Amino acid sequence: MTSLRHNPSAKPVAIDAYLDAARDCILDVGWRRTTLTEVARRAGVSRMTIYRSWPDMPQLLSDLMTREGTTIVTTSVPVAPLIDRIIGAVRAIRDNELFVRIVELDPELLLPYLLNRRGRSQDLIIELIEGAVREGQAEGTVRPGNPTAMARALVLAAHGFVISGHTMVDDEVSEDDLYDEARLLISRVLAP
Known part of the structure; x- marks a missing residue:
């Protein structure tokens, strides 16, 4: 089968x-x-x-998560600067009821995608970021460098915000504070 x-x-x-x-x-x-x-x-x-x-x-589950991830990534912030698209996707994944339910009840399902291999949704995200990085490099709005490595590094950074962001929210730091820091992190990685 x-x-x-x-x-x-x-x-x-x-x-x-x-x-x-x-x-x-x-x-x-x-x-x-x-x-x-x-x-x-x-x-x-x-x-x-x-x-x-x-x-x-x-x-x-693999096909379901691919469909869910593809929908999130292609509809979260489809026409916006790259930084806004990444932050929008992170927020959309964090708020997705299926993702939240899996994190609540079956978090071990995420481990293969964090420790062993990339999933199809991750590959799609990398491909989209890589394309945007190449466009930005051509326009001079993104620094020179290997677009594939840059896209993968951004996805690795986003993993932390998606998976563990909620553990960093308390009375001193809000979720919006973390997203502001994520925006700064991404902008500095991409700055020409």
Whole structure:
């Protein structure tokens, strides 16, 4: 069996409905208690219909998180300066109910993407930042350097704000204070 990304015969509308059902399940009971059988039940299809697209929950979760991440990144702040797009994406991910639920109930699901490998959403983010860095370099608004390395460094910095930002908020430092610092950090990395 292959995941959605390797199953060209799957109908996009149906796939979205299945991913919506999986999202609803995870929001209700968390990833550990969500099964492909429950996803099929909520989607109103047979288990085999779901199994044709995903052999297991990790593959389904991977496709769900890719869809969620792609939506966030492409809609958070689509037309704005690069710094605003990065901060907008960080805020949108931090506020995303699926991401929040996973952090609350199943934070270990994030570890592979922080310790072992990049996910498709991370690659998309890197690609978008890299393109914006190249454009900025051509215009003279971004310093010279390897755009790929710069984009990856910015994603690494953003990880901290996305994953751990809430741990730095208290009576002395607000979330907005942290975003102001993130904006300063990004602007200094990019400054010509």
